[in-house]
Amino acid sequence: xxxxxxxxxxxxxxxxxxxxxxxxxxxxxxxxxxxxxxxxxxxxxxxxxxxxxxxxxxxxxxxxxxxxxxxxxxxxxxxxxxxxxxxxxxxxxxxxxxxxxxxxxxxxxxxxxxxxxxxxxxxxxxxxxxxxxxxxxxxxxxxxxxxxxxxxxxxxxxxxxxxxxxxxxxxxxxxxxxxxxxxxxxxxxxxxxxxxxxxxxxxxxxxxxxxxxxxxxxxxxxxxxxxxxxxxxxxxxxxxxxxxxxxxxxxxxxxxxxxxxxxxxxxxxxxxxxxxxxxxxxxxxxxxxxxxxxxxxxxxxxxxxxxxxxxxxxxxxxxxxxxxxxxxxxxxxxxxxxxxxxxxxxxxxxxxxxxxxxxxxxxxxxxxxxxxxxxxxxxxxxxxxxxxxxxxxxxxxxxxxxxxxxxxxxxxxxxxxxxxxx
Amino acid sequence: xxxxxxxxxxxxxxxxxxxxxxxxxxxxxxxxxxxxxxxxxxxxxxxxxxxxxxxxxxxxxxxxxxxxxxxxxxxxxxxxxxxxxxxxxxxxxxxxxxxxxxxxxxxxxxxxxxxxxxxxxxxxxxxxxxxxxxxxxxxxxxxxxxxxxxxxxxxxxxxxxxxxxxxxxxxxxxxxxxxxxxxxxxxxxxxxxxxxxxxxxxxxxxxxxxxxxxxxxxxxxxxxxxxxxxxxxxxxxxxxxxxxxxxxxxxxxxxxxxxxxxxxxxxxxxxxxxxxxxxxxxxxxxxxxxxxxxxxxxxxxxxxxxxxxxxxxxxxxxxxxxxxxxxxxxxxxxxxxxxxxxxxxxxxxxxxxxxxxxxxxxxxxxxxxxxxxxxxxxxxxxxxxxxxxxxxxxxxxxxxxxxxxxxxxxxxxxxxxxxxxx
Numbered sequence: 001x002x003x004x005x006x007x008x009x010x011x012x013x014x015x016x017x018x019x020x021x022x023x024x025x026x027x028x029x030x031x032x033x034x035x036x037x038x039x040x041x042x043x044x045x046x047x048x049x050x051x052x053x054x055x056x057x058x059x060x061x062x063x064x065x066x067x068x069x070x071x072x073x074x075x076x077x078x079x080x081x082x083x084x085x086x087x088x089x090x091x092x093x094x095x096x097x098x099x100x101x102x103x104x105x106x107x108x109x110x111x112x113x114x115x116x117x118x119x120x121x122x123x124x125x126x127x128x129x130x131x132x133x134x135x136x137x138x139x140x141x142x143x144x145x146x147x148x149x150x151x152x153x154x155x156x157x158x159x160x161x162x163x164x165x166x167x168x169x170x171x172x173x174x175x176x177x178x179x180x181x182x183x184x185x186x187x188x189x190x191x192x193x194x195x196x197x198x199x200x201x202x203x204x205x206x207x208x209x210x211x212x213x214x215x216x217x218x219x220x221x222x223x224x225x226x227x228x229x230x231x232x233x234x235x236x237x238x239x240x241x242x243x244x245x246x247x248x249x250x251x252x253x254x255x256x257x258x259x260x261x262x263x264x265x266x267x268x269x270x271x272x273x274x275x276x277x278x279x280x281x282x283x284x285x286x287x288x289x290x291x292x293x294x295x296x297x298x299x300x301x302x303x304x305x306x307x308x309x310x311x312x313x314x315x316x317x318x319x320x321x322x323x324x325x326x327x328x329x330x331x332x333x334x335x336x337x338x339x340x341x342x343x344x345x346x347x348x349x350x351x352x353x354x355x356x357x358x359x360x361x362x363x364x365x366x367x368x369x370x371x372x373x374x375x376x377x378x379x380x381x382x383x384x385x386x387x388x389x390x391x392x393x394x395x396x397x398x399x400x401x402x403x404x405x406x407x408x409x410x411x412x413x414x415x416x417x418x419x420x421x422x
Numbered sequence: 423x424x425x426x427x428x429x430x431x432x433x434x435x436x437x438x439x440x441x442x443x444x445x446x447x448x449x450x451x452x453x454x455x456x457x458x459x460x461x462x463x464x465x466x467x468x469x470x471x472x473x474x475x476x477x478x479x480x481x482x483x484x485x486x487x488x489x490x491x492x493x494x495x496x497x498x499x500x501x502x503x504x505x506x507x508x509x510x511x512x513x514x515x516x517x518x519x520x521x522x523x524x525x526x527x528x529x530x531x532x533x534x535x536x537x538x539x540x541x542x543x544x545x546x547x548x549x550x551x552x553x554x555x556x557x558x559x560x561x562x563x564x565x566x567x568x569x570x571x572x573x574x575x576x577x578x579x580x581x582x583x584x585x586x587x588x589x590x591x592x593x594x595x596x597x598x599x600x601x602x603x604x605x606x607x608x609x610x611x612x613x614x615x616x617x618x619x620x621x622x623x624x625x626x627x628x629x630x631x632x633x634x635x636x637x638x639x640x641x642x643x644x645x646x647x648x649x650x651x652x653x654x655x656x657x658x659x660x661x662x663x664x665x666x667x668x669x670x671x672x673x674x675x676x677x678x679x680x681x682x683x684x685x686x687x688x689x690x691x692x693x694x695x696x697x698x699x700x701x702x703x704x705x706x707x708x709x710x711x712x713x714x715x716x717x718x719x720x721x722x723x724x725x726x727x728x729x730x731x732x733x734x735x736x737x738x739x740x741x742x743x744x745x746x747x748x749x750x751x752x753x754x755x756x757x758x759x760x761x762x763x764x765x766x767x768x769x770x771x772x773x774x775x776x777x778x779x780x781x782x783x784x785x786x787x788x789x790x791x792x793x794x795x796x797x798x799x800x801x802x803x804x805x806x807x808x809x810x811x812x813x814x815x816x817x818x819x820x821x822x823x824x825x826x827x828x829x830x831x832x833x834x835x836x837x838x839x840x841x842x843x844x
Contacts (some may be wrong), residue, residue, distance in 0.1 A: 032538065032539075033539055034539055035515060035516055035537065035539040035540050035543060036537050036539065036540070069749070069790065069791065091749075091790070091791040092745070092791065093457060094457055111734065111745070111791065112734045112735055112745075112806075114732045114733070114734045114745060114806060114807055115457065115458050115732050115765065115807060116454065116765070116767075117454075117455055117456055117457040117458065118457050118458070121457060137735050137737060138735060138736060138737070138806060140736075140805060140806045140807070141735070141806045141807075144806070144807065163737055165738065166738075167737075168735075168737075168743055168789075168792055168794070169734065169735040169737055169743050169792070170735075170737060171737070172737060172738055310536045310537050311536070312533065312534045312536045312591065313534055313559050313560060313563070313590075313591040313592075314560060314562075315559060315560070315585055315589070315590075315591055315592060315593070315594060316587065316588075316594055321590055321591050323514070323533070323534075323536060326819060327491070327513075327818070327819075327822055327844070343537065343538070345538075367590075368491065368513070368818050368819070369491065369513040369514065369533065370590055370591070372590070383562060384534075384536060384560060384562045384563045384566070385536055385537060385562070385563075385566065396749070396790050397748060397749075397790070400749055400823065401822065401844075403844065422749070422823075422825065
């Protein structure tokens with residue numbers, strides 16, 4: 001047996017870059033200069049989606065606070081704010097800290113703020129000038145927040161969450177909302193700033209029936225709660241927030257806010273997150289529903305996020321193993337091969353218009369670092385090294401696999417490296 | 423409607439820390455100072471596992487090159503090397519770069535090296551002094567590697583992979599192995615350094631039958647291939663590698679290597695990865711199989727990785743929503759609530775011995791940031807803010823959710839923040 005090698009590493013070697021998901025310079029091509037697998041966002045559909053959803057919100061008299069948990073990518077937060085977003089929605093206190101540190105001044109934590117360490121993070125953000133809102137749905141949490149922020153000498157904006165029986169978080173009835181509002185009113189450090197809801201849980205609770213009527217009812221109840229709290233003088237801010245909407249049913253929420261003319265008195269806020277890169281699965285399907293309900297919208301969102309990976313082995317007829325795994329792409333549904341390219345030499349410049357067929361390719365299994373592709377008979381043109389673009393369902397769980405995503409143009413040239421802040 | 427807030431952020435605010443998964447100082451307690459959710463590794467079972475697997479390998483005359491893709495945590499790589507590991511196994515070229523940069527001098531890429539950008543990463547590592555091995559299983563890849571490394575004036579150590587029909591990568595027969603060995607022999611820049619296999623794919627191919635005999639056969643074929651390549655003078659190094667084993671069937675591989683007395687002539691290398699923190703699911707179950715086959719081993723591996731999260735909402739009787747989601751923990755199987763603690767005040771010091779019951783708790787659904795817990799009747803002592811420790815199946819897909827994992831002692835005090843390098 002050989003002895004274990006024990007020489008210490010040289011300092012220069014140790015100092016070499018340690019990011020392990022590739023650090024290509026901008027200007028390189030996905031076809032010949034970038035370490036794959038890599039997650040890529042296409043510029044054109046990204047710009048389309050940013051403008052589309054902003055227009056959609058404004059057309060309904062609503063603000064947009066895109067859910068930032070989807071991407072946790074400051075470069076995308078910046079583009080969302082530049083496109084006119086009112087703020088960014090986040091799911092956790094550390095996410096809020098990351099967004100604020102990257103230049104987002106207005107933060108909507110669409111969850112209960114629990115735990116003193118998380119409260120301390122938020123207190124720090126408020127002290128640093130953040131405009132911050134979070135959600136409450138119960139007495140214990142409201143009292144804990146009241147105590148903590150009073151001790152810090154700060155005022156915390158809270159939104160009461162309306163839930164549904166059998167749903168996720170949120171008060172189960174308007175009565176509970178009003179009880180909680182009175183309790184918030186009695187906590188000097190808490191300022192009731194409006195109502196919050198998430199219609200996605202209504203879908204779950206509707207157990208297979210058409211969820212549209214239930215979502216419309218829920219949106220109406222949410223609006224009514226806000227209006228009653230306002231009439232009762234329980235809201236402490238000038239233009240209270242009313243906010244809901246994920247990425248699947250935002251049209252129903254927007255319509256309810258619009259029909260109630262919330263914009264005259266309230267600050268209506270929509271919070272879709274996945275729209276920014278859309279997807280090739282769940283949300284593409286949901287978008288078909290939106291467009292069916294709203295033929296006036298014409299062209300909808302476009303999928304912008306793909307993961308590029310290479311054929312690693314062709315070990316037997318009819319089977320390609322691709323170097324793509326659960327470490328690289330979301331797998332709520334199995335990823336879908338979209339296009340294929342031949343890898344190009346360093347001086348070939350990346351000819352992205354020459355795509356090869358993936359017709360009949362079927363991804364049958366995804367391991368941590370490998371995808372199994374069943375090839376149709378006669379797939380003789382497939383080569384080890386071929387580059388395959390994959391689409392996935394549910395972009396959140398693709399973003400969180402990457403420390404950076406690559407913004408690319410139609411020619412697959414990298415325009416920008418966007419860091420993620422998970 | 424209010425105008426969007428457009429004031430630029432102050433520079434000090436922008437400069438605030440932007441990591442979003444909490445940056446607790448060591449010495450804080452998971453019960454009162456750390457932003458949750460957080461991934462924690464317990465010191466005692468970690469040390470036990472490190473020593474256990476090293477002893478196991480040595481007792482079978484084998485070296486250990488733990489699969490680093492599991493954790494991608496340099497602080498764990500260091501502990502593995504200190505415990506006596508021969509090297510670290512990785513799954514991709516960027517992972518190899520990350521390991522080398524963090525002080526690992528000997529790298530085993532247990533995959534085909536595909537794509538010129540990835541080859542360039544490896545060339546850089548070899549030039550910087552890394553001892554590097556990768557896997558080949560086909561002519562096209564071998565030729566591409568031969569061309570690339572010849573052009574760089576470097577020699578690449580390759581291991582031929584033996585697969586199984588219906589499996590993942592790897593030559594489907596010994597005959598293909600020998601053909602490929604002759605081709606490697608003819609490539610001046612390639613040096614055949616031994617044989618590689620992965621018995622996990624045998625399990626998959628055995629379709630429900632007891633895989634043990636098939637794995638033993640596979641291991642024997644792998645050894646025979648190496649011995650024949652050696653006899654035929656096709657191996658270019660002095661003590662050729664023979665390497666296999668994931669985290670479920672390592673005992674069978676070790677026994678086959680031991681029985682063939684590989685250590686007399688070869689460098690036998692085992693590559694389990696998940697052993698280092700073990701798990702509460704798949705690998706715990708696999709370990710029962712190892713201990714059943716090997717009653718001499720007595721005490722086996724111990725689960726060391728848990729994710730701590732807080733009860734966020736108690737919205738209706740029988741339901742707790744915990745701030746734990748697919749963003750925080752692997753979900754090959756649904757996570758399992760293990761213990762519960764009451765959150766403690768900043769001066770209470772974290773009394774980890776006072777646990778509360780999770781008997782009858784059932785995690786029924788995991789969303790991106792929320793877990794649904796069905797509580798048994800009479801769960802009156804559950805409070806918002808309660809801290810729940812969760813175990814998961816398959817540690818790889820928990821590690822890759824985190825930029826840092828916290829090494830904790832039995833009292834739940836943070837001893838070290840370990841950065842991950844995904």
